[in-house]
Structure formats: structure tokens, C-alpha cells
Amino acid sequence: MTRVKVNGTEREVDVDPSTPLLWVLREQLELVGTKFGCGIAQCGACTVRLNGRAIRSCVTPLSAADGQEIQTIEGLAPGEGQRHALQAAWIAHQVPQCGYCQSGQLMSAAALLASNPDPSDDEIDAAMQGNICRCGMYGRIKDAIKTAAKNGGASAPAAKETIDG
Amino acid sequence: MGKWTRRSFLASGLVVGGGLVVGVALRPGNRQSKLAPLVTGDGETLVHSWVKLDEDNVVTVIVPHSEMGQGAGTALAQMLADELDADWDLVRFEEAPAISEFANAPLGKGVLLEGVDIPEIVLPTVDGILLRTAKALDLQITGGSMSIRATGQYGMRVAGAAVKEMLRDAAADAWGVPADEVIARKSQLIHEASGRTAPYSEFASAAAEMTPPAKPTLKTPEEFGIIGKHVERHDIPSKVDGTALFALDVRLPGMLYATTRRAPTFGGEVKSIDDSATRAIPGVVDVVELPPTGVKAMLGGFTSPESVAVVAEGFWAAKRGIEALGVEWNESGNEGVSSEAIFEQFDRDIRAGVEREADVAEGDVEAAMASAAQVLEADYRVPYLAHTCMEPLNATARVENGQCEIWVGCQSPLTFRKAVAEALGFEPEQVTLHNCFMGGGFGRKSRADYAIQAALIAAKVGRPVQLIWTREEDVRQDFYRPAVQSRFRAALDDDGNLLAWENTYVDKHEPVEAPLIPYEVAARDIGHVGSPTHVPFGAWRSVDHSQHGFFTESFFDEVAAAAGRDPYAFRAALLKDKPRHLAVLNKAADAADWGSPMAEGRGRGISLQESFGSLVAQVVEVTMIDGQPRVDRIVAAVDAGIAVSPDGLSAQIESGIVYGLTAALYGEITIENGAVVQSNFHDYEALRMAESPKIEVHIIDSGHAIGGAGEPGTPAVAPALANAIYDATGTRVRSLPVNRLDLGSPQERTDQA
Known part of the structure; x- marks a missing residue:
């Protein structure tokens, strides 16, 4: 049995502890917002935060998350x-x-x-270099990170507007 | 792709015969009673095949295209909503179900009748036959950059205008006033004289009983209120919080996971399997063999080759299981084939010119070559490319009680449904297909092989199964963008005038016009020879333009240099009779400050490409560092006729550029021993943020016929890059990818300083 705190909630899973965290999140914990892209930490689609740090969950065994705090996209807001x-x-x-x-x-x-609440262009590049976007939206991603930084980054959550379709 | 061509379609007589007098968006009578239960929920009324209204006056547009990132749903909803005079805040859209009533016949019309002059009077007939044909041919395809220019233009706008007239008639009936006194505005019907106002929804039921008008009045561009305006894409909020549903995210009770493997050498088959190690892995449930399955489809049939699947309680066990599987493959006879051998074959076949077929032959090319002051010759080539969609191929299937339910992300739901049905020995009606968001498509997800595999596995194990391909399988079992070689000759006179253009290449597919150049030249001979290989091929973003854009615009740059002319000025001089082309070229050059001095080691290149009804010019700026280019900036100008969704168009051009730039810099699938060498993003690289240039997109609204958006950004970037490298180094780039080339040291700049 492995205990993890996912998005603020304590969870227990009974899985081979060598299983990559990605598959535990998606299959046992049904948090499917975290994606599979390459399986070898080359594309970043599986990125989650382990104690605040960005990690590639496709190569991180569940055992490495034992007793740790994990944040996924579902817990970002x-x-x-x-x-x-x-x-x-x-x-x-x-x-x-x-x-x-x-x-x-x-x-x-x-x-x-x-x-780093106010990253430079080079710092953004360095932090985002592990994440591939095959649609090629790098320019927009970089602009959006700067906008978010200007708006206070993580400390200033924006209200959800009613524009969902 | 494949053997299907517009010519063969027209020649088959499907279009020219017949006598149905019905339109696509405007079929008389109403089919709503049949369709309504399939697409409506509580409180919703299906007013038209593509339009629902609910009790809160919300309009839902039913979009017969798949979402793979291009935002087509939003743009198509804009087109319908504008003609409907709907309040944009009350407009939603959803994807049409995979049933033949939603076959997108307008796509057929756009693809198949483009450039064909049809008398106005027979258009309704043509539409009707195309709908019938589309149903027969499973045409619910997203590809060819057709969604907006065909479905939107011929379908969505017409449907929106028709529904508006029906609602107006219904209100006029109810109020006892003349229909022409009823105004439709922002989802409200208004009769000013009597001061009456009511929401569209009040008349939804009455309108649903009506026969759509034969010729609804469409707006002129000056009257557009939603078309051409920036609106936010409706799918984006779900894509920032993890709730967007991709096929990979489907969860069914009792579901197993599977992964598959095929013979690494294309054409190989299973000789023997030793699954003892696999079955010893905890969680592994079964090992199953899947037979090869032939698929007939409009855009080229293909075979889904034999494969082996490991089924397990979780994907990790399935993956470990497939790695532990001892499979021996039969020799296919392709074991000796390499990329080198393939290019030797291309070279031989071009040289021999056997059964060369001309795309264009006009003027006396040989005479021009004989009398020329200079004859230029060059050979260009590009390698095979994989698609590497971010979402690896996957499908989830449940097969029980003679029914199959399948969840997939695909570009052609009806073809997939039929292919799955045939593989299972079912009728198409026994298969329900749920099309999910696609994590990229780029042409790969128009081939149903992965859906067939999932259905076959689910049928064999008797439980729901989610099949997920590993990235390695995705890279090694693609339908590749074909490798091509292209040979050129050009003749110039003493004054640097272009007298003749000759081009022979291998392996022609679609679009047929891809190798043509827009520039004025008296004698042209452009043609192709067949030179088939054993490597599976398919559509890849911009299809044949992806190769020929690079070839023709790079060689044209060589011609300009040989003529002693500036590459921009030389192009412009030969586009005198093509004002749209010239305007796009000028826009890109002006915006990039063409001709301004550049530092040593830097270079600038230009290109122009017409594809999928749109024109795109690009200027690329590079700095050479350690023999490789750093791409600093790309300026693009695009004329897509009317930009329905300007930010959406810009985003598609940006995306197309990065996709093309990735291929130009790094993209290469090499064949050794008949199999693909590369396997994942470490050796089949993608552009990343730090290497991504600043991209500026300038839109020209020319008011011409609406062109495509998804693909036209891709073809022009490789030649502009190659021409920029030449400008910086004096070295011509005649093969891709660039990172395999020795580009030497920067040349001294004397030309522009």
C-alpha cells in the first residue's frame, strides 16, 4: 500500500510500487488530465508537481511519491x-x-x-524546454506565462468566467 | 491519398448523371423526426439537421467535422450564427454523430468540384448527388483544409440563413403579420409595428415542421456581424483544466488495457510467438494475434497489417508484456531495403523517365534549353516523415451482443465506423462510434488501423479494452509522408530572363497542383514518374505541398541568384498578372523590412506558396551558429479570402509554420533493413520553446473565395529557411533535414551591408 497526497487529498493505492506514477494517476486514481506522450521523459505531457517541483510522471515510480504531495492539472485551480x-x-x-x-x-x-514569480525569457525557455507542443503554440505559451506573472502568478487566482461551451 | 483523384471521381460519372433536386443544407421535407432522437436532449428542438434550439434560446450548431486542434467548430458556428443573426453568447456547438446523415457533402463539393465550372442551374442537383455519393463514400472527413471553405461556405451559412427564414415565417404566421415585416436580430424575432418581440426558441417547433427554403438569402461581406470577428474558442476552457475528453481518457467498467506490436520490417508477418515470459508478468491477461485487415476507403484503401496484442489489467503491465514477448517474424523480402537504396531507386527512375506523365507541358522547353545562355540543374530530396501527434494512437472498444461501441479520436468517423464493422463482420449500423477530441491529427488519424485493432481485441477477450500504442510503435508503424526526389532544369537568357522550367519527380499524390509554380515562364514541363517503395504512406499536413513547396521555391531562388536578381524582386517581376500573389509577397517582404542590412552570419530568405485555396508568403531570418541556423524570426502574410476567425487563422498559420519548421530542421525517418530506425522524441525530434522563432502573421482579407487554414502555413517555411541559409552561408540546402547538413562557415556579407 502506498500513500500519496494528491491535490490535497490523502489517497492509498495498492499497486506495484515500481509502476510509473502516470499510470497510477490515470488508472487507479482516475485523474486523466495528466497525459501519456512518450514514456521516456522526452515530451512533458505527463508533467505533474511533486512537492511543488515539476516532474515527469511517466518515469517516476510510484515509490518515489510515497508519503509525498502531488499536484495534477485537476488541482491547479x-x-x-x-x-x-x-x-x-x-x-x-x-x-x-x-x-x-x-x-x-x-x-x-x-x-x-x-x-520564480518574474522569469526572464531565457528562464521561461529553460523551464519549458522539456514540454513539446506539436501544434507549435510556443509563442502563445510564453506570452501567457508573462501575463500570468504580471497578474501575480499563483498568488492571484482569476475568477472563472462563464464562457464554457 | 492513394489512387483516388478528383479526375477519377469526375470520370466515374457520379457527378454528371442523376436527377435529384435537393441540396445539402436544404433537403426538402424534414428528416428531423429521424435525426432528432439521435442528437437532441431534454428541451431541445432540432430545427434543421445542423441546428438545435433549446428552451433557453440557446442555439447548438451540429458540426460535421472533428476537432484536432484547428478550432473548426468555433469558426463553423460563427458562419452559421452570423447568417442566423444569432446572439453569439447563446451559441454552442457539438460534433455530429458518426451517422451517414451528417456526411459532409459540402466537403465533397469543395474537393471534387473545385475549379469545375458548373452552371448555376444544376448546382442543387450536384449537391444532391454529392450527398448521396458522400454517404456511399463515407465522407465525414476532416482534412484538406476544407472545413470552413466547403462545409462552412456551402453548408453552415446556407443552413443558418434558411433557419432564420423559417423562424421568421413561423413568427409571421403566429402573429398574423407579413413575413417581410419580421426582423431577426440577436436571437430575437421582432415586429416593430405591433411592438412584438419573442426569442427564436418560441418558434422552434413550428419552424421544425417547415420545408427549408430553396434559396435563402445570404449576407454580403459588409453585412457580416460575427464572421471576421475575434471570438474565443469554445473548447479552450476545458483544455486548461484537464476536463477535455480525449479518447485516451475514456474509462469503462471492467476495462482492460492493451498494446500492440507489428513486424518492424514492413510486410513481415508472425512466424512464431513465445509468450511464456509475457504471461508470467503480474496483470497480464492475454496475448492475442490480430489478422491483417484490408480497408476500402474513398481516400485510398490500405491494409492494417497483422499485429500481436498484449492485454492486461493496466497499461504498464501490457507494455512490459509486449517488451517480454518473443516474436519471430517471417522474412518479407524487404529486409535489404534502406533509405539509401530508396533514393538510388528514385534517382534511377527519374533518369530513366519511364512512363513519365506530364502535369503541365507548354512551350518548347528543349529549344529554350538549347538556346539558353545558362542552364541550371539541381536535384532535391526530402525524407520520410512521421506525424507524431502528441496523443499516441489509441481507441477504446466494447463488443458484446452483436454491437460494438468504440471511442476514438479520428478524422473520418464514417470511414472508421465502416472499417470497424467490416473487421468484425458487422453492418455499420451495429457500430456506434464516439469521436473524441484528438490530441493532434495531421493526417495520421484518417487511417482506421488502430480502431480496428481495438475492436478486434475487445471482441477476442470479451471485455472492454483500451488499446494504447507506445510512442515507439507510433513512430515505427506510421503511414509516412513519402520521401521524394525532384530534378530541375531551368534556362536563362543573357539578360537573366527565365525561359524554361523543367521538373521531374517521383511519387505523385494529392493535391495534383502541388508541383506547379505561379511564376510567368514561357516553356514549362513538369511531370512525374512512378517509383513505388514498400514503406506505407499517407497524408501529412499539407500533403504533396510539403515536399514540392520546398523543392520549387528553393530552386526558384537558385534561378534568381543565377539571374543576378534579388529573390524577392525576381519573384515579384514574374507575378505581374497575379495581383493576389503579389500582394501577399509584398506584404511579407514589407513587414519583414526586406532589403535592410543584416550582420555577418545572418541571412534572410523568402518564399511563396499557394495551397488549399490560400496564399502564404514567408520571410525567415536566421543566424548561423556553429554551422547550424538559429531561426530568429518568421514573418508570414496570408490571404485566405475572408478570415472567418482572424485569431483562429493566425493560430493555424503559426501552428503550420512550427510543424513545417520542425520537419525542415530535424524531421527524418530513415529506413534500414526495411524498417524504421527512429523510435521516440529523442531521435525523432520536435521543435521546443527555446528554438522556436518569433512568428508574426499578417492577414490580408482579399474578399476572394474562402481558403484553407490548417495546412497552408506548412509548405512555405522550409524553402524560406533554405533560402535564408543560402543568404547567410552561400550554401544551397537541397535536402532536408537541415541538422544533417554541413553548412560550412558564414560567407562574408558584401551584398546587403
Whole structure:
């Protein structure tokens, strides 16, 4: 039995502890916002935060998360009906196209802003270099990170607007 | 792709015969009673095949295209809502179910009748036959950059205008006033003389009983209120909080997971399997063999090759299981094939010119070559490419009681449904297909092989199964963008005038016009020879334009240099009779400040490409660092006729550029021993943020016919990059990818300083 704290909630899972965290999140914990892209830590689609740090869950065994805190895309918004500043900026800049890599992009960006609230272009590049976007929205991602940083990063959640379709 | 061509369609007589007098968006009578239960929920009324109204006056547009990132749903909803005079805040959209009534016949019309002059009077007939044909051919395809220019233009706008007239007639009937006194505005019907106002929804039921008008009045561009305006995409909020449902995210009770493997050498088959180690892995449930399955489809049939699947309680066990599987493959006869051998074959076949077929032959090319002051010759080539959609191929299937339910992300739901049915020995009606968001498509998800595999596995194990391909399988079992070689000759006179253009290449597919150049030249001979290989091929973003854009615009740059002319000025001079082309070229050049001095080691290149009804010019700026280019900036100008959704168009061009730039810099699938060498993103690289240039997109609204958006950004970037590298180094880039080339040291800049 492995205990993990996921998005603020204690969870127990009974899985081979060598199983990559990605598959435990998706299959046992049914948190499917975290995606599979390559399986070898090359694309970043599976990025989640382990004790605040961005990690590639496809190569992180469950055992490494034992007793630790994990945040996934489902836990990024500060509360029900709210959006993280990055999520609001992502919408404002119309970042996603297919959207598949965006959970990972957002989690990498969230880890960056948490440790560096006002990153330079080079610092953004360095933090985001592990995340591939085959739709090629890098320019918009970078602009959105700067907007979110300007809006206070993680500390200033934006209210959720009613524009869902 | 494949053998299907517009010519063969027209020649088959399907279009020219017949006598149905019905339109696509405007079929008389109403089918709503049949369709309504399939697409409506509580409180919703299906007013038209593509339009629902609910009690809160919300309009839902039913979109017969798949969402793979291009935002087509939003743009199509804009087109319908504008003609309907709907309040945009009350507009939603959803994807049409995979049933033949939603076959997107307008796509057929756009693809198949483009450039064909049809008398106005027979258009309704043509539409009717195309709908019938589309149903027969399973045309619910998203591809060819057709959604907006065909479905939107011929379908959505017409449907919106028709529904507005029906609602107006219904209100006029109810109020006892002349219909022409009823105004439709922002989802409200208004009769000013009597001061009456009512929401559209009040007349939804009455309108649903009506026959759509034969010729609804469409707006002129000046009257557009929603078309051409920036609106936020409706799918984006769900893509920032993890709630967007991709096929990979489907969860069914009792579901197992599977992964598959095929012979690494294309054409290989299973000789023997030792599954003892696999079955010893905890969680592994079964090992099953899947037979090869032939698929007939409009855009080229293909075979889903034999494969082996490991089924397990979780994907991790399935993956470990497939790695532990001892499979021996039969020799296919392709074991000796390499990329090198393939290019030798291309070279031989071009040289031999056997059964060369001309795309265009006009003027006396040989005479021009004989009398020329200069004859230029060059060979260009590009490698195979994989698609590497971010979402690896996957499908989830449940097969029980003679029914199959399948969840998949695909570009052609009706083709997939039929292919799955045939593989299972079912009728299409026994298969229900749920199309999910696609994590990228780029052409790969128009082939149903992965859906067939999932259905076959689910049928064999008798439980719901989610099949997930590993990235390695995705890279090694693709339907590849074909490798192509292309040979050029050009003749110039003493004054640097272009007299003749000759081009022979291998492996022609679609679009047929891809190798043509827009520039004025008296003698042209462009043609192709067949040179088939054993490597499976398919559509890849921009299809044949992806190769020929690079070839023709790079060689044209060589011609300009040989003529001693500036590459921009030389192009412009030969586009005098093509004002749209010229305007796009000028826009890109002006915006990029063409001709301004550049520092040593830097270079600038230009290109122009017409594809899928849109024109795109690009200027690329590079800095050479350690023999490789850093791409600093790309300026693009695009004329897509009317930009329905300007930010959406810009985003698609940006995306197309990065996709094309990734391929130009890094993209190469190499064949050794008949199999693909690469396997994942470490050796089949994608552009990342730090290497991603600043991209500026300038839109020209020319008011011409609406063009495509998803693909036209891709073809022009490789040649502009190659031409920029030449400008910086004096070295011509005649093969891709760039990172395999020795580009030497920067040349001294004397030309522009």
C-alpha cells in the first residue's frame, strides 16, 4: 500500500510500487488530465508537481511519491469555480489547439512561477524546454506565462468566467 | 491519398448523371423526426439537421467535422450564427454523430468540384448527388483544409440563413403579420409595428415542421456581424483544466488495457510467438494475434497489417508484456531495403523517365534549353516523415451482443465506423462510434488501423479494452509522408530572363497542383514518374505541398541568384498578372523590412506558396551558429479570402509554420533493413520553446473565395529557411533535414551591408 497526497487529498493505492506514477494517476486514481506522450521523459505531457517541483510522471515510480504531495492539472485551480492565473492567461491568449500537451505545459509553468514569480525569457525557455507542443503554440505559451506573472502568478487566482461551451 | 483523384471521381460519372433536386443544407421535407432522437436532449428542438434550439434560446450548431486542434467548430458556428443573426453568447456547438446523415457533402463539393465550372442551374442537383455519393463514400472527413471553405461556405451559412427564414415565417404566421415585416436580430424575432418581440426558441417547433427554403438569402461581406470577428474558442476552457475528453481518457467498467506490436520490417508477418515470459508478468491477461485487415476507403484503401496484442489489467503491465514477448517474424523480402537504396531507386527512375506523365507541358522547353545562355540543374530530396501527434494512437472498444461501441479520436468517423464493422463482420449500423477530441491529427488519424485493432481485441477477450500504442510503435508503424526526389532544369537568357522550367519527380499524390509554380515562364514541363517503395504512406499536413513547396521555391531562388536578381524582386517581376500573389509577397517582404542590412552570419530568405485555396508568403531570418541556423524570426502574410476567425487563422498559420519548421530542421525517418530506425522524441525530434522563432502573421482579407487554414502555413517555411541559409552561408540546402547538413562557415556579407 502506498500513500500519496494528491491535490490535497490523502489517497492509498495498492499497486506495484515500481509502476510509473502516470499510470497510477490515470488508472487507479482516475485523474486523466495528466497525459501519456512518450514514456521516456522526452515530451512533458505527463508533467505533474511533486512537492511543488515539476516532474515527469511517466518515469517516476510510484515509490518515489510515497508519503509525498502531488499536484495534477485537476488541482491547479485554487478552488471550485476558480482559475489559476496561468489558466486565465491561457484562455486570454487562446493558447491551446489540440490541447493534449497543455496539462503538462501548465504544470511546468506553475512550478516555474512558484519558484520564480518574474522569469526572464531565457528562464521561461529553460523551464519549458522539456514540454513539446506539436501544434507549435510556443509563442502563445510564453506570452501567457508573462501575463500570468504580471497578474501575480499563483498568488492571484482569476475568477472563472462563464464562457464554457 | 492513394489512387483516388478528383479526375477519377469526375470520370466515374457520379457527378454528371442523376436527377435529384435537393441540396445539402436544404433537403426538402424534414428528416428531423429521424435525426432528432439521435442528437437532441431534454428541451431541445432540432430545427434543421445542423441546428438545435433549446428552451433557453440557446442555439447548438451540429458540426460535421472533428476537432484536432484547428478550432473548426468555433469558426463553423460563427458562419452559421452570423447568417442566423444569432446572439453569439447563446451559441454552442457539438460534433455530429458518426451517422451517414451528417456526411459532409459540402466537403465533397469543395474537393471534387473545385475549379469545375458548373452552371448555376444544376448546382442543387450536384449537391444532391454529392450527398448521396458522400454517404456511399463515407465522407465525414476532416482534412484538406476544407472545413470552413466547403462545409462552412456551402453548408453552415446556407443552413443558418434558411433557419432564420423559417423562424421568421413561423413568427409571421403566429402573429398574423407579413413575413417581410419580421426582423431577426440577436436571437430575437421582432415586429416593430405591433411592438412584438419573442426569442427564436418560441418558434422552434413550428419552424421544425417547415420545408427549408430553396434559396435563402445570404449576407454580403459588409453585412457580416460575427464572421471576421475575434471570438474565443469554445473548447479552450476545458483544455486548461484537464476536463477535455480525449479518447485516451475514456474509462469503462471492467476495462482492460492493451498494446500492440507489428513486424518492424514492413510486410513481415508472425512466424512464431513465445509468450511464456509475457504471461508470467503480474496483470497480464492475454496475448492475442490480430489478422491483417484490408480497408476500402474513398481516400485510398490500405491494409492494417497483422499485429500481436498484449492485454492486461493496466497499461504498464501490457507494455512490459509486449517488451517480454518473443516474436519471430517471417522474412518479407524487404529486409535489404534502406533509405539509401530508396533514393538510388528514385534517382534511377527519374533518369530513366519511364512512363513519365506530364502535369503541365507548354512551350518548347528543349529549344529554350538549347538556346539558353545558362542552364541550371539541381536535384532535391526530402525524407520520410512521421506525424507524431502528441496523443499516441489509441481507441477504446466494447463488443458484446452483436454491437460494438468504440471511442476514438479520428478524422473520418464514417470511414472508421465502416472499417470497424467490416473487421468484425458487422453492418455499420451495429457500430456506434464516439469521436473524441484528438490530441493532434495531421493526417495520421484518417487511417482506421488502430480502431480496428481495438475492436478486434475487445471482441477476442470479451471485455472492454483500451488499446494504447507506445510512442515507439507510433513512430515505427506510421503511414509516412513519402520521401521524394525532384530534378530541375531551368534556362536563362543573357539578360537573366527565365525561359524554361523543367521538373521531374517521383511519387505523385494529392493535391495534383502541388508541383506547379505561379511564376510567368514561357516553356514549362513538369511531370512525374512512378517509383513505388514498400514503406506505407499517407497524408501529412499539407500533403504533396510539403515536399514540392520546398523543392520549387528553393530552386526558384537558385534561378534568381543565377539571374543576378534579388529573390524577392525576381519573384515579384514574374507575378505581374497575379495581383493576389503579389500582394501577399509584398506584404511579407514589407513587414519583414526586406532589403535592410543584416550582420555577418545572418541571412534572410523568402518564399511563396499557394495551397488549399490560400496564399502564404514567408520571410525567415536566421543566424548561423556553429554551422547550424538559429531561426530568429518568421514573418508570414496570408490571404485566405475572408478570415472567418482572424485569431483562429493566425493560430493555424503559426501552428503550420512550427510543424513545417520542425520537419525542415530535424524531421527524418530513415529506413534500414526495411524498417524504421527512429523510435521516440529523442531521435525523432520536435521543435521546443527555446528554438522556436518569433512568428508574426499578417492577414490580408482579399474578399476572394474562402481558403484553407490548417495546412497552408506548412509548405512555405522550409524553402524560406533554405533560402535564408543560402543568404547567410552561400550554401544551397537541397535536402532536408537541415541538422544533417554541413553548412560550412558564414560567407562574408558584401551584398546587403
